[in-house]
Amino acid sequence: MNWLIGYGGVAVLFVLIVVVLERTKVKHANFSEYATGGRSFGSFFSTMAFVNTWLPGTVFISFAGYAAAGGVIGFYLVPYSLLAVVMMFFLAKPVHVWGKRFDLRTQADLIGLRYNSKATRVVAAIVGILASFPWIILGMQSLTLVFAELSFGAVSASAAAFIGIAVLVLRQVWTVRFGARGLVISDMVQGLVAYGLGTLVILGLLVWMVGHGHGLSAVDPALMVLPGPDSAAGPLYFFSLVLTGTLGGWCWPDIFVRLFTTKSTSAIKKAAVTAAPIFLVFGSALMLLGLLASSMPGVAEASDTVWFIAASVGGPLLLTLAGVCVVAATMGNVGANLQALGAQTANDIVGVAKGERVSDARVGKIAVGVLTLIAAVIAVATAGTTSGLVSLAMMSYQGVVQLAPALLLGIFWRRGNAVGAVAGMVVGFVGAAVLQYLYPLSVPGLGGLTSGVVALAANALVYIACAYLVPASRAERERVDTLFNTLNEPVPAASDAAASHLEVKA
């Protein structure tokens, strides 16, 4: 009957989230409100929305497992998350001001405005969607382990896979209905469970482990160093992981759109400062748990199950809490991804094809619903064979970071142009895909540099070269200067955005 405790815990979480959503729902005025939540959230909600989107459920599984199997290098999640928060500090003003002034709904929308180019906007949208989609499918499948563990042997692994997919698909009914506003509100609940309750569980387990012979002295010394000049991974491997995570993090459409849902620049900065200690405490504690648990029986053979092996010392109740934490984290990440990709499909592909700014929220709802169904079908069809999908997901991370030069340099540097943006993204994405396929760990002879970093270097060189070799017209230079000058002007009401001579090309 332990499965009643396990599955009951998940059911309680699900009902809690649905009740909160139903009690806070509002009617969407238009597509923009559906995609951005009306740009109305303060720092508290924005913090939890950012954290719940940034940390997927697999942080308890594959990241903790990496710390258990690989040692200190597994902690790389924390440095790159904190450096991304530092970047958030500088991104806050331009992204919020432009977003509000020009009614930007998606990451690709901002790129389209910056370069005054439909081609750049569409290429960015496609890169973001292609890179993110494997992660949605993996997210749906990641609950297989959770529902298998929480069944306490009552359910097979294959049945657990279908249950996990079904739970996440059902949860998306409210993602489709309530859009970004619903996501931000539910992220608060899910975040408190995943990272608040999760941190308490982790701290308790750390105390237990230290008191039962699984302290730092029991960890294999080989796990306590980072890859150096004589290591198999290469001396630049840790650098590659942190750089890719820091820059790539802001290239995910669902992360970037969080900057549009916040009500002010100061609220974004306050959210950044509030998120950092959460990343530090939760992230470090979880990775430390993985590291200490490396000496527990069974972990070496199946490191991805470390979270459940550790939690099992507390019986069915603690194991249920551990599982609920994973479900809460996964719901936030999968939902945010689907909503962002649906909005981007509607706004930057359908809208551009039709030559009009999408205004009806139903277009977004249909797009999110269709993507959810496609992801569910693929998740079910590939439920028993995830190795290829994992490789695809790793490739996609190296691919999504190729948006960085066009996106991040474009926000801070006036000289970049549409030609460089498109050429750089294409060179980077294709290069990263080819290199990752040939060299899944790192590129030989380059000291541990990964495919994404090598492609990123080529991408940035192309972008910068085009900025100087393909100079923009005078009219375009003036337009860009005007765009950047708006950062020092008061932001008008959103209804005045259409009156600006600077608009996003539909």
Added chain:
Amino acid sequence: MTSSRRRGRGALGVLIAIALVDAALFLFPPIQWWVGSQALAYVIGACVFVTASLFVMYRIDAVREEESA
């Protein structure tokens, strides 16, 4: 240039300098090669430093915004 604008630019320079130090802590590989078996202390210590630096950045930025208002 007025004195408040000069202070504003100076504050921005400090923010950028802090960010560069934060980045160097994790993106300058010789540091990672040098720490050796103290890698755990390095990672956690550097993460604490970056987190603290964000509070400093927030405070500097808040003062900068007040003075420019």
